[in-house]
Amino acid sequence: MEKKTSVSLCVFFVSSVATTMLEIKTDLENVDWERLAQVYAAAFNGIQTPDLIETVFRRSYATCIAFWNGCIVGGVYAFSDGVLDATIHGLCVHPDFQKLGIGRALMASLLEQFGPEIAVLLTAEAAHQPIYRKFGFRPLKTAMAKGFPAEDMEA
Numbered sequence: 001m002e003k004k005t006s007v008s009l010c011v012f013f014v015s016s017v018a019t020t021m022l023e024i025k026t027d028l029e030n031v032d033w034e035r036l037a038q039v040y041a042a043a044f045n046g047i048q049t050p051d052l053i054e055t056v057f058r059r060s061y062a063t064c065i066a067f068w069n070g071c072i073v074g075g076v077y078a079f080s081d082g083v084l085d086a087t088i089h090g091l092c093v094h095p096d097f098q099k100l101g102i103g104r105a106l107m108a109s110l111l112e113q114f115g116p117e118i119a120v121l122l123t124a125e126a127a128h129q130p131i132y133r134k135f136g137f138r139p140l141k142t143a144m145a146k147g148f149p150a151e152d153m154e155a
């Protein structure tokens, strides 16, 4: 698939001691899968193996990985046919780097890879829904799902 041109978004925080750079990469060249798996494990408080994370990212239609001073600190990926529909999954930022605008930058970069005509789905706990509202997402009356934890499903 020829979709993965690398775009980057740089934000400079200039202080008297350091310049910090946030870069969002949309290609999968030279990814440290072990580090990305650690970031997912820390953010979701669980275990993610490097092999699983690599498989998920490589099979995705669009991916974004956040680097903070060259170190992986977050990611997000989407499955799509590239024409009609897409689903976004796995938005995460390492706990030590949250509330710095990285999640917003990841979402903005991912959504840039889809045209405005594509219908985009995602799932989010109530606590995270305000974040997605900021990107124009709204609860969907017509969604059904399978394979989710029982506590997330209606009867």
Ligand SMILES: CC(C)(COP(=O)(O)OP(=O)(O)OC[C@H]1O[C@@H](n2cnc3c(N)ncnc32)[C@H](O)[C@@H]1OP(=O)(O)O)[C@@H](O)C(=O)NCCC(=O)NCCS
Residues within 6 Å of the ligand: 043, 044, 090, 091, 092, 093, 094, 097, 098, 099, 100, 101, 102, 103, 104, 105, 123, 124, 125, 127, 128, 130, 131, 134
């Ligand atoms: C959700 C998550 C990705 C947000 O990443 P982040 O880098 O901290 O988010 P940002 O700093 O870019 O904040 C984005 C916006 O959401 C808001 N926000 C961030 N965390 C929030 C929270 N817990 N509740 C409500 N709003 C929140 C911010 O105020 C910001 O709004 P603004 O740009 O208008 O100021 C991060 O908290 C995370 O990885 N959580 C654990 C994994 C997870 O649950 N992922 C979501 C799956 S649905």
